[in-house]
Amino acid sequence: MENIMSKDIRAVIDQCPEVGRILEEYGIGCAPCSVGSCLVSDVVGIHGLDPQTEATLMYKMEKALYPDRDVPEPKVDMSKVVPKEINYSPAVKNLVDEHVLIKRMLALIPTIADFVENSETVDKDLVLNCVDFIRGYADKFHHMKEEDILFKYVDEQSEIIKIMYEDHVTGRNHVKNVVEGAENGNKAQVKEHLNGYRDLLTQHIKKEDEILYPWIERQMSDNQIGELFQRCSAADASVGEELPRKYEKFIIDLEEKFAKEN
């Protein structure tokens, strides 16, 4: 099993699709992940399963990969395993709360994309205002706190952090394409990359809320948790209270606009 632990999860699932199904059973959604470069050891460790559940998961994966091996089955009653409620520290809770506003933008994107497609010309102001929200709030205000502060508390060379950085870069490329499409009046380009951004960020936020943030916090001491809170508070103070308020109002107005039009 040791050699499997150091392989990419995608390679293991490709070799044995049953592994993907087993991971799914344990709430670990690696099978549909487009990247899949996390090591098996990281995938298992990062989810913070209790020792017995982890032992059972490893047993099932080993049996799927090597059906002829004689491996003793760990005794665990899965019906008695209670899912743990995630308790974020205050600084990380703020990051999770910021995701809520970003998810409201993501929820509007299919409607905005259809609106752009069905309009005679691209509503440049609308598209560029959405881009301003993505760049000003989701990227500058939110992602920068992750990149400049939170991610520094763990090994930035770990696969999961590299994937988060890649997601941020891919998101920025989608936004660049949306702007280009709006400038050139290319409706298909705007629609494609708005939807691409939505799909990317939806999965990205889910991974952060449910897996990455709890994993990072498990590695942090109370002293680091306090320091993180002060650093994030200072970053928020440096941009002022007006910026998040402005973007919240933008989302409310956008929701009202499309509620009326539908």
Place this chain on the structure above:
Amino acid sequence: MSDCCPGSKTMDFNEDDVQGEDETGARQSQLKQWPIQLHLVSPQAPYFQEKDILLAADCVPFALADFHKDHLKGKSLAIACPKLDSNQEIYVEKITDLIDESKINTLTVMIMQVPCCMGLSQIAKSGADKASRKIPVKQVVVGVEGGQVLSEEWL
């Protein structure tokens, strides 16, 4: 005392249930200050400045065999009993002063699972709410029998 109150209910933990092996050799104390009782400490004391603070209910260290190693290490300490101590409004003020004046980094409140011990978390929360600075406050609940941490949560 009446058996009605879980905080003072008589319980005898059978010796047969005691787990673990006898240990030999001296263990290092992690206490780095004096005094420790919340009425006696000054919030301006140097050992509180910008530190992580542990506010423990009086009974907690007796319930946890590894209190020093697992919980006190690296922290400055204050102890109090929310059931028996008087003038608890001073406790609230001291928590506020610790946060605002001594600029403590975090506050961890350790209480026993008995209901009256929740009063200490309330004191910590009131003191933190009154402070102009904000800091992370954590509550750790310790089981009466078996000496285990039952829950840990950021408030």
